[in-house]
Amino acid sequence: MKSSEAVIKLNEAGFKAEPAEVTRVGYHVTVALGADQIRPFAEWLLSEGFFIDFLSAVDASPAIQLIYQFAHFDAPCRIHAQVSLPDSGAVDTISDIYQGADWHERETRDFFGVVFSGHHNLVPLILCDEDKDLKPLLKKEGAKKSLADIGLGEMVA
Amino acid sequence: MVTKLEKIAGPKHRFLLNMGPQHPSTHGVLRIVLEMDGEYAMAIDPVLGYGHRMHEKMAEGRPYNGFYPNTGRMDYLGAILFSHGYVGLLERMSGAEVPERAEFIRVITAELNRISSHLVGIGAYVLDLGAFTPILYAFDDREMILDMLEAITGSRLTYCYFRVGGVTKDIDDTFIRRARAFIDRMRSRLPMYKDLVTDNLIFLKRTKGIGIIDRDMAARYGITGPVLRGSGISYDVRKSEPYSVYDRFDFDIPVGENGDSFDRYVVRMEEIAQSLRIIEQALDALPDGPVMVKPKKKLKLAAGGCNYTVEAARGSLSYYLVGDGSDTPYRLKIRVPSYSNLSPLPELCKGMLLSDLVTAMGSLDLVIPEIDR
Numbered sequence: 001m002k003s004s005e006a007v008i009k010l011n012e013a014g015f016k017a018e019p020a021e022v023t024r025v026g027y028h029v030t031v032a033l034g035a036d037q038i039r040p041f042a043e044w045l046l047s048e049g050f051f052i053d054f055l056s057a058v059d060a061s062p063a064i065q066l067i068y069q070f071a072h073f074d075a076p077c078r079i080h081a082q083v084s085l086p087d088s089g090a091v092d093t094i095s096d097i098y099q100g101a102d103w104h105e106r107e108t109r110d111f112f113g114v115v116f117s118g119h120h121n122l123v124p125l126i127l128c129d130e131d132k133d134l135k136p137l138l139k140k141e142g143a144k145k146s147l148a149d150i151g152l153g154e155m156v157a
Numbered sequence: 158m159v160t161k162l163e164k165i166a167g168p169k170h171r172f173l174l175n176m177g178p179q180h181p182s183t184h185g186v187l188r189i190v191l192e193m194d195g196e197y198a199m200a201i202d203p204v205l206g207y208g209h210r211m212h213e214k215m216a217e218g219r220p221y222n223g224f225y226p227n228t229g230r231m232d233y234l235g236a237i238l239f240s241h242g243y244v245g246l247l248e249r250m251s252g253a254e255v256p257e258r259a260e261f262i263r264v265i266t267a268e269l270n271r272i273s274s275h276l277v278g279i280g281a282y283v284l285d286l287g288a289f290t291p292i293l294y295a296f297d298d299r300e301m302i303l304d305m306l307e308a309i310t311g312s313r314l315t316y317c318y319f320r321v322g323g324v325t326k327d328i329d330d331t332f333i334r335r336a337r338a339f340i341d342r343m344r345s346r347l348p349m350y351k352d353l354v355t356d357n358l359i360f361l362k363r364t365k366g367i368g369i370i371d372r373d374m375a376a377r378y379g380i381t382g383p384v385l386r387g388s389g390i391s392y393d394v395r396k397s398e399p400y401s402v403y404d405r406f407d408f409d410i411p412v413g414e415n416g417d418s419f420d421r422y423v424v425r426m427e428e429i430a431q432s433l434r435i436i437e438q439a440l441d442a443l444p445d446g447p448v449m450v451k452p453k454k455k456l457k458l459a460a461g462g463c464n465y466t467v468e469a470a471r472g473s474l475s476y477y478l479v480g481d482g483s484d485t486p487y488r489l490k491i492r493v494p495s496y497s498n499l500s501p502l503p504e505l506c507k508g509m510l511l512s513d514l515v516t517a518m519g520s521l522d523l524v525i526p527e528i529d530r
Binding site for chain 2: 022023024025026027046049050051052053054056058059067069071073074075076078080097098099100102103111124125126127128136137145149150151152
């Protein structure tokens with residue numbers, strides 16, 4: 001699927017997608033997702049043949065940003081989605097849709113303490129059991145910056 | 158699947174088996190907890206993190222150029238390919254100029270590194286299956302690459318050769334002569350590997366039809382690299398999202414037919430031949446000029462997120478960096494290929510004989526420090 005086609009189809013499916021300048025940011029499409037849209041978004045991507053590249057997070061104020069990246073085997077089309085973590089600290093898992101997300105979600109739980117509701121086995125993956133509440137990639141107070149300061153403010157749904 | 162033993166004794170006789178963390182066929186500190194039914198692995202649970210060093214946190218605490226050595230210490234077999242992604246990312250974000258000669262040298266050294274990584278991958282794989290001789294041949298060939306790279310980079314394994322704006326040292330005529338000699342030698346050795354390993358009856362019987370990965374599974378798990386191409390999908394970042402000067406070279410993407418362990422091995426073998434083609438073309442077209450444009454003393458990157466993806470020896474490698482205007486990253490995420498390539502193991506190997514599990518896992522060509530980061 002071409003990236004221009006993907007933008008149109010994503011918007012038709014109800015997701016806020018915009019083309020990105022690939023030579024500057026390294027992906028073709030950005031999607032600002034609401035926390036309730038993650039599962040329909042993942043189902044749409046799987047049905048269109050996208051594969052999961054990675055899933056991670058960035059700690060910022062006011063909320064942790066979850067980063068999802070998908071790409072396609074047949075055409076250069078890298079989709080970058082950003083989700084603001086709701087106050088509950090939990091988002092829906094996509095590990096039953098994209099099984100590869102299983103480990104990425106466990107890793108994100110290790111490093112940021114994000115809970116993925118519905119995950120079948122959200123136990124520490126990289127960190128050991130004693131360090132499971134260490135959350136090493138959370139920023140200390142004072143070091144945490146606002147979304148605007150790190151240039152991610154525009155991508156909030 | 159109900160095994161013969163289960164029919165007789167019921168599910169009670171199942172036992173847990175710890176494979177690793179110190180097991181020769183896991184090639185590093187990877188532990189796999191297996192629920193065994195006789196010789197069949199009925200449930201598989203990989204346990205990661207024994208070699209975890211938190212490179213992503215380390216990056217946040219040091220200037221951008223202080224992270225160069227870390228990149229080579231994740232995938233120790235493909236260090237140059239990992240540096241390539243990192244400097245590419247910084248250059249994309251800072252807009253730094255790279256001289257053309259430096260880009261060509263990057264491609265030459267990166268492809269040499271890919272060959273040396275595949276040689277270890279192939280040699281160690283056949284060793285897992287019980288054949289000791291091929292790894293000695295593979296190491297013999299790899300030694301030539303290590304000697305060549307040592308002369309220009311100063312290291313033999315964890316190279317730290319690329320910088321923002323170029324490479325640290327120019328290649329000389331001796332290097333070019335040795336590289337050309339290596340291309341000739343390696344081409345003459347490939348038929349020997351075919352006779353010795355690829356056409357070997359025992360090897361064929363051990364690997365054909367074992368651990369079949371299809372397109373659906375590859376998409377669900379994010380499998381990339383030679384493991385993916387073994388399944389007949391011609392996805393290669395060097396072609397699909399060309400970086401550096403890869404779009405100037407003529408090369409093919411070898412793919413397999415059945416997606417089994419044998420096809421993944423064959424793809425690696427054919428990729429060596431393709432890498433030789435790239436190196437030859439790059440040597441022929443090598444432009445003159447400087448190899449480094451010195452950037453300003455301190456590299457500071459503007460706020461914003463940026464992604465850079467390259468084809469490492471084991472698949473698609475992405476660096477995602479969020480800058481905040483200072484001289485350290487606000488967040489650096491490293492997406493490593495082996496991590497996603499190992500994750501299908503529980504689904505891929507369910508119900509397999511233990512010896513077949515070793516075959517299937519070996520064909521993924523894992524580097525564990527890269528998975529644990």
